[in-house]
Amino acid sequence: MSATPPIMAKEPATGDPGSSPASPDGLRAGLKNRHLSMIAIGGVIGAGLFVGSANGIAAAGPAILLSYALVGALVVFVMRMLGEMAAANPTSGSFSAYADRALGRWAGFSIGWLYWFFWVVVLAVEATAGAKILEGWVPGVPQWAWALIVMIVLTATNLASVSSYGEFEFWFAGIKVVAIAGFIVLGALALFGVLPGSDSHTAAFSNLTSHGGFMPHGPGAILTGVLMVVFSFMGSEIVTLAAGESEDPQRAVTKATNSVIWRIGIFYLGxxxxxxxxxxxNSKAIADKGSYVAALDSIGIPHAGQVMNVIVLTAVLSCLNSGLYTASRMAFSLGRRGDAPRSFARTSGRGVPRVAILASVVFGFVAVGFNYLWPDTVFQFLLNSSGAIALFVWLAICFSQLRMRGIILRENPEKLVVRMWLFPYLTWATIGMISFVLIYMLTDDSGREQVILSTLVAVLVVALGLVLDRRRSAARSQ
Structure with missing residues (x-):
């Protein structure tokens, strides 16, 4: 493999000096600690939690709690590994840059472009989801127009400055956090019979076991539940990319990594x-209305459906905002390392990689168009071919950490302020867990196509990375 310069090597910003200090990557450190805190908290609360949990409950019954706990543990382990590397070497390229250093340039190239592809497809999914909600409120504006408006507004936000992204995400995440916390408090009050208007006949701890037992569909349903909930956790790694543009990256990453356990415990399991x-x-209300709307209805919250639509829209906008930020910063990092057009690495006077942002949003717009023109063919292919990429990213993080631990200890041992537990045994166990999920997806009708198509796309990108790596090596040897 070709030699790669240390990922902490600094390059000057290509834009004019801004009011914020330069980050290690030459971007502007415009994210405050409160921004990073909310990005870390909000990163684990996606629209999938609100929208998709009803299907998981139907598939596994109360045992869905074990499914969430298993995936939650997986995320905690991956975040711990990523936190170890990010605290020592904060960079906008995050795990792509670490794979570049630890596994070879082909790996950084591959995982960077695959992750970028994953998020630009997510942009189309979330823009369409948000447009559907907005069209329901204002039917005079067609759905495609709402999708366009949402994309333009958030693109403008990201183009303005990184602090604009941080401020929007601070409030989006704040609304999600308050909504979940309020839901848990109201639910607990109803459960103990102290909330007026709640349905005391349905709320009871006995619901965990009274309707066919805790595992009404057997232990195997827990694994089915894992497949249904694993993708609602995607996005927790965003904070390690954003930390590179914060005032104190090491502190931000350490704090986010240490708090991921309680965040998942409260927001998901709670x-x-x-x-x-x-x-x-097995309540019909959960199947018909969705889990959270049905629960709110049962405790007498008026207009529960509209309340949940507001929360889901907030989650969608948050995901769009973070998705555009994440895709653009990954494109910026690839450009900076020579794995994408060099123009992607240019920044504005405010330290914003505008070309990288515009390139990402253009593909997002194209994907939105595919969703309206060919939803069952071209767009479905995009969805399936990106479906398992996040799991590939987690695997890359694990393998990178196995190598990076030694590199950090050899070069900057004092920067190993976050350590993966039981290294290397728990790292290998996590690799085994992720691999098992991918293999188990092959037994599922919908999961099988995602794994196969995502693997084909990954193989093509890896092959391209290896070819480019070999050409660079040959050029240097001449």
């Missing part, structure tokens, strides 16, 4: 626990 104790898991 809220799902409330749902399946307020209502029987």
């Amino acid at each position: 809220s799902i626990f409330v749902v399946i104790t307020l209502l029987p898991w």
